[in-house]
Amino acid sequence: MESIIKPNYSIFFGNTGYVKLLELITKNNYDKILILSDSNTVKHCLPILKDRLFSADSKSKGEIENKIFSYTVNSGEQTKNLNELKKICEFLISKGFKRNSLIINLGGGMVSDLGGFVSSIYMRGIDFVNIPTSLLGMVDASIGGKTGIDLNDLKNIIGSFEFAKIIIIDLKFLLTLSVRQINSGFAEMIKHSLIDSNEHWNKIRNVNCSKDIDSDLIYNSIMTKIKIIENDPKESSTRKFLNFGHTIGHAIESFLMNSDREILHGEAILIGIILESYLSQKLLNFDTKLTSNVKNYIQKFSEQINFSAEDITHIIELLKYDKKNKSEEPLFVLLNEIGKPSYDIKVSYEEIIEAFKFYAA
Numbered sequence: 100m101e102s103i104i105k106p107n108y109s110i111f112f113g114n115t116g117y118v119k120l121l122e123l124i125t126k127n128n129y130d131k132i133l134i135l136s137d138s139n140t141v142k143h144c145l146p147i148l149k150d151r152l153f154s155a156d157s158k159s160k161g162e163i164e165n166k167i168f169s170y171t172v173n174s175g176e177q178t179k180n181l182n183e184l185k186k187i188c189e190f191l192i193s194k195g196f197k198r199n200s201l202i203i204n205l206g207g208g209m210v211s212d213l214g215g216f217v218s219s220i221y222m223r224g225i226d227f228v229n230i231p232t233s234l235l236g237m238v239d240a241s242i243g244g245k246t247g248i249d250l251n252d253l254k255n256i257i258g259s260f261e262f263a264k265i266i267i268i269d270l271k272f273l274l275t276l277s278v279r280q281i282n283s284g285f286a287e288m289i290k291h292s293l294i295d296s297n298e299h300w301n302k303i304r305n306v307n308c309s310k311d312i313d314s315d316l317i318y319n320s321i322m323t324k325i326k327i328i329e330n331d332p333k334e335s336s337t338r339k340f341l342n343f344g345h346t347i348g349h350a351i352e353s354f355l356m357n358s359d360r361e362i363l364h365g366e367a368i369l370i371g372i373i374l375e376s377y378l379s380q381k382l383l384n385f386d387t388k389l390t391s392n393v394k395n396y397i398q399k400f401s402e403q404i405n406f407s408a409e410d411i412t413h414i415i416e417l418l419k420y421d422k423k424n425k426s427e428e429p430l431f432v433l434l435n436e437i438g439k440p441s442y443d444i445k446v447s448y449e450e451i452i453e454a455f456k457f458y459a460a
């Protein structure tokens with residue numbers, strides 16, 4: 100797969116990534132290197148990383164191994180917090196990490212968000228590399244320069260924009276990822292295809308199971324995100340397109356959080372895409388047949404959830420507190436056509452209730 104080289108970051112696929120990482124380490128002569136992982140990726144991914152890195156250049160093994168420190172956090176979103184940030188910084192201080200040190204984030208979006216944020220503030224910023232190990236990390240979280248942590252129940256409320264020097268995409272990591280987690284990442288790939296083009300969507304809808312997700316599809320998905328963030332790096336306008344499916348999706352995710360029906364982020368986004376496709380049809384004349392196609396296709400990957408009238412009222416309440424909403428009424432990204440989204444579309448609560456009816460039918 101062709102590398103993606105940009106002025107402030109590069110994305111490499113497979114073995115090339117490890118060769119480039121070694122080159123980066125040698126060129127910058129980092130004094131210390133931290134590999135940040137979580138309790139799953141330390142077990143499943145760290146051995147692969149070490150094996151791949153040192154087989155890329157066995158000569159540098161001893162020299163680099165001596166510089167490497169490993170720090171492992173608990174897996175799960177609840178780790179992305181201020182306390183964990185403090186503990187990692189304390190670890191870096193205790194081991195003598197300086198400006199010329201490097202952090203390698205080995206994990207899903209939780210690890211790259213947390214490690215990226217630490218890197219962006221430790222000693223006013225040190226270099227970092229993302230090695231995403233979840234599908235969501237590969238096509239979304241590790242790319243685009245957003246880093247951050249949660250505070251209380253507010254997701255990603257503290258953070259920074261800082262690019263990883265290198266991002267390595269290695270599909271080998273996906274072999275130990277659960278099907279639910281794969282589907283969660285695939286939700287973002289479906290979203291990318293719908294905001295990108297008919298051609299992209301037609302490729303995506305050929306995927307029938309997680310085994311069909313190949314490097315070409317991952318590459319297309321990454322390129323869609325890159326195209327969008329290049330036009331609007333700090334999300335003042337068209338970067339909002341990436342929020343398609345997320346306005347209602349986030350509210351559903353928050354509503355079900357800590358309940359016995361808790362679902363993964365991507366699972367909530369899949370429902371959000373169905374509802375927001377319906378709203379696109381209703382408000383922007385998005386094609387009726389396509390709306391049904393999107394719904395039927397997504398339902399292959401997503402378990403149907405029953406929302407009572409009371410549930411929907413609560414979800415609408417949560418929409419009012421979405422931090423991305425500047426106005427009282429929730430603002431949506433909706434599709435005019437596949438590949439032609441619009442942002443800041445006002446939607447009434449009655450229309451949201453109708454969208455839930457469409458989902459349930």
Ligand SMILES: NC(=O)c1ccc[n+]([C@@H]2O[C@H](COP(=O)([O-])OP(=O)(O)OC[C@H]3O[C@@H](n4cnc5c(N)ncnc54)[C@H](O)[C@@H]3O)[C@@H](O)[C@H]2O)c1
Nearest residue numbers: 139143174207208209232233235236239240245272275276
């Ligand atoms: N910065 C951004 O632009 C951006 C974009 C989207 C999402 N995010 C953030 O990303 C996070 C979600 O990412 P995620 O879905 O990757 O979550 P995650 O990092 O929590 O990973 C999901 C689960 O999969 C496990 N896992 C990861 N790789 C594995 C592997 N190869 N084998 C076995 N288990 C593995 C993890 O330990 C975890 O239990 C959220 O915190 C979200 O806010 C950030």
